[in-house]
Amino acid sequence: MNHAAEYSAGRAGETATATALAILEQRFGPRLSRGRAVREQHGHTLTWIANQPPDAVVFAETADDVADVVRVCAEHGVPLIAFGAGTSIEGQVNAPLGGISLDLSAMNRIISFNDSDLDCVVEAGVTRQQLNDHLHDRGLFFPVDPGASNATLGGMASTRASGTTTVRYGTMRDNVINVTAVMADGSVVRTARRARKSASGYDLTHLFVGSEGTLGVITELTLRLYGIPESILAAVCPFETIEGACNAVITAIQLGLGIARMELLDEVQVEACNSYSGLALKVAPTLFLEFHGSPAGTREQVESFREIAEGEGALGFDWAEQVEDRGRLWKARHDAYFAGRSLRPGVDAFATDVCVPISRLAECVRETHADILENSLIAPLVGHVGDGNFHVLPLVDMADADEVARVSGFLERLVARALAMDGTCTGEHGVGMGKIEFLEAEHGPGLEVMRTIKRALDPTGILNPGKMLGNLQRE
């Protein structure tokens, strides 16, 4: 699972790195840190990939700071890793080849806010929570919700984040209007105007969204906003079978009900939530739903969904309107990650995700369950089912080589299963270092197109090397 060695660029020579660091130290003074703790915090990963700290961390405060760091790194061939909040979970911020981690978290200004256009311009280090706090009194919100409330919007754009509301509001792909980025050659590109659509030139915005810092460093973004719905209802609905839950979701989507959240928890996960959060949910595959709209509209959605669910073997249907009641109803979903981990305290968790066409979701989940059982794993499952996307959280004792091997095999089969169903190796976690090995199988000749673009835009390979694209040598 060590891909760094495959990467064409070598670790920058020690002299080159030393020179670059000396220049940057001159420029940034105390805003450059070589301290071990700071470096490790920036080389940290929330998954099984080992910590790989950079040689130094620079704390940027302005776009000019970013441009200066890029220029020095380019000149000396030193790797540069953009860092937001470090909540990515496939090793996107690791520094396998050393270099500079460029911390953008202090670039957290909300630059402008255009309520007629329902958009805003923010610096890359603004967090999701910060933006929503800012918007709340204006009756607006930014919908993409990957779970980590402190994720930065620059980081979310870079990993093409999505989450619980994607079924209604889309992913970062759908909600980033433009980005400003510093390219490897030092030029500053704004990928699009603020107009809602354009047929002018290549779509550079979407090229940046999901590129994990390998094409440029995002310093600023324009984002789509939405009005906070007049009425929000929440519901919880357990099903006899996981197929029933999936079929209810498919029907709801086909009818265009526009449900805002549709989350599936499998039985293992529900059991974990009961025990962790002191709940008494029926142990069954369960959908957690949220409905947004006008008061009449959400009632209509709830009634339509209840009818659909009854036809698919629903075992109950609780709903609530008041904030605190909705919170209580959704408590299990909110605590799912920690509840899952609590099934085996003290061991590691290999958070992973795949995404398939929703018509294949029930089948993919069923086969995955069988695989978990056969390999005696403990691995709760949570799905953004309206997108065909689900997470599995195998819990693994890293000291138990046999178990690690069983989990590795499970993860490989999970991806192969998703790809065979015309799905993707990752719906929202991204590639980082953790999923490089699957890109050839997923993209075929498309991977070489990606590598060609990377080589053209970052010829010396300084931008987040060792991530996403594997071997950049021409074949």
Add this chain to the structure above:
Amino acid sequence: MNHAAEYSAGRAGETATATALAILEQRFGPRLSRGRAVREQHGHTLTWIANQPPDAVVFAETADDVADVVRVCAEHGVPLIAFGAGTSIEGQVNAPLGGISLDLSAMNRIISFNDSDLDCVVEAGVTRQQLNDHLHDRGLFFPVDPGASNATLGGMASTRASGTTTVRYGTMRDNVINVTAVMADGSVVRTARRARKSASGYDLTHLFVGSEGTLGVITELTLRLYGIPESILAAVCPFETIEGACNAVITAIQLGLGIARMELLDEVQVEACNSYSGLALKVAPTLFLEFHGSPAGTREQVESFREIAEGEGALGFDWAEQVEDRGRLWKARHDAYFAGRSLRPGVDAFATDVCVPISRLAECVRETHADILENSLIAPLVGHVGDGNFHVLPLVDMADADEVARVSGFLERLVARALAMDGTCTGEHGVGMGKIEFLEAEHGPGLEVMRTIKRALDPTGILNPGKMLGNLQRE
């Protein structure tokens, strides 16, 4: 206005072209045509750019045909222009450097249809009308509606088409799930899986959507589908002022009413429609609206919109539910283009479009009106106002050099005005040859990023040369 000369690749040598044609004639027999009428039909443009026919037209029937033509053109350095229905209007299908026009209209198979996933796979030559006819009995539709019912879906993807329903359903950008394309090096790339989202690798789908055949030849697409709404209501609403109409639209969007179509016709256009279609509409800036949803939902939308409109100086509000009544109500909008042209029969029309943030729309339209007046032009205006996008149709006698110059100046100021308002030089018509000169002003250093990508993926410049990117020589 001749940009061909700026393009780096020369016209292929006559010998190279002759050799390529001989090879292709061998391979395609009667499916290769050198006939003048066929060539002119394929070098045709619906706007003011002169007809520039290719040296020959090849009629492809399979993806293998496409791959063979690409290979021969690449080997001999001969320009290759993908052709769908030829309804683009900025010279996208012209052959300024000669070469082969590759007609994909016979690749019109609907390959698969996945109603659980609300998507379908089609060949590039399937038309919008053909697809919707196919889907109608299944209760589904494909929403992107650029006006030309016979536009091919491959062409619509290539120009990033949009239209009247974009405010609710998005553009081709939002509705293409993946494309299969033959690259300049002959490799066949499928840009994404059929899953609804993915965080795996660069977003090649969006790179192809809007690339106007300059990066590869699209042979197949997967598209998003939608359920035909249970209830559709149409309405027509004249306003005292164009600002009032724009403000009503902004408020409707802010409230998330989800109106499916919001079209603005200015007074000149309304007058043209009255005269052309024998109507008696009040001569005022008028919104044409369509509401999609459940029966209760659309009534609610209509009532909400009526209230908003009254507050913004609406002079009336007619609405209808039955198909034929809706058709009658919307007749003016449907006939707008021909009605506009009928204001000065026999002269040419310079169809153009720009797009600005909707907060700037009223201002942009007002300044544009003043400009039309000052320059004594006849130029009706139709806008997809929910997107901030509008079309102007200056009518011009090409034999009148002074008038041509006045129209040219008007078009340049129109783009400059849109760019100054953070808008784009084209919302949906694309760049082709007609808007190359504005890309530098719109994209700045981003244009060089686009050129770098083009050079990397099509190093010999055979794919639709002379379009979109201007001079490809490194500066």
